Amino acid sequence: MPKEKLLEGSIQKEIVNKKFSKEVGSEAKELNLTINLKITALIYKEDDLIKMAENEKVGSKPGFVLDQRRKNVRLTDIRNDKKGNTVAQAHITSFFLPEIDTLRIASSLKGKTYSEVDNIIKDVPNLGGLEIINDITLPFIKDRIPYKDNNISIQVVPR
Numbered sequence: 001m002p003k004e005k006l007l008e009g010s011i012q013k014e015i016v017n018k019k020f021s022k023e024v025g026s027e028a029k030e031l032n033l034t035i036n037l038k039i040t041a042l043i044y045k046e047d048d049l050i051k052m053a054e055n056e057k058v059g060s061k062p063g064f065v066l067d068q069r070r071k072n073v074r075l076t077d078i079r080n081d082k083k084g085n086t087v088a089q090a091h092i093t094s095f096f097l098p099e100i101d102t103l104r105i106a107s108s109l110k111g112k113t114y115s116e117v118d119n120i121i122k123d124v125p126n127l128g129g130l131e132i133i134n135d136i137t138l139p140f141i142k143d144r145i146p147y148k149d150n151n152i153s154i155q156v157v158p159r
Contacts, residue, residue, distance in 0.1 A: 003046045009078050010042035010086060042086055046073045053092045063126050064096040071095070098126035102154040111147045 014037065021032035050071055060066065072093040081087050105124065109117050114132060121130050132145075146152055 004043045005046060007042040007044055007075065007078060007086065007088070012040045014038040014040075044075075046071075049073050049090050050092060053090075053094075060096055063099055065099045067095040067097045097156050100124065100127065100154075100156050102156070103149075106149055106152040106154050109145045110149060110152060112145050114143045114145075117145060 015035060016038050017034075017036040019034045021030070021034075022028040050073065074091045074093075075088040076091060077087075077089040079087055105120075108120060112120065117130070117132065121127060136146075
């Protein structure tokens with residue numbers, strides 16, 4: 001489900017009907033009030049704002065791609081214009097990851113020792129480091145990357 005947020009300061013309340021249990025001027029030990037309220041508020045979907053920003057085709061630095069998992073949306077300067085429309089300033093923060101051909105790298109790593117992998121990874125542009133997680137250890141193939149491509153998984157993660 002899309003992430004919906006309440007637009008700060010947009011809540012409006014209107015008393016539609018109110019009824020007291022006793023008339024004004026009469027004596028009573030108890031007084032009950034029944035009230036009907038009409039409450040309205042504006043909501044927005046962060047995804048809609050992000051899509052609008054993406055349509056503007058703001059470029060990224062060559063060699064990097066947008067990290068789809070990490071985005072931040074913040075609205076400021078919320079006000080009503082002369083026509084009664086609500087206007088706000090949207091601040092969208094995007095994060096980028098290095099664009100890495102993981103299939104090509106996996107192919108170049110197969111069967112290599114961990115120290116050989118370190119040397120290969122050092123030559124990959126925009127890559128800050130690596131972590132090797134070995135799920136299967138065989139006593140006769142120690143500290144070595146698997147020989148089959150489909151047994152190698154590479155994930156690019158932010159710091």
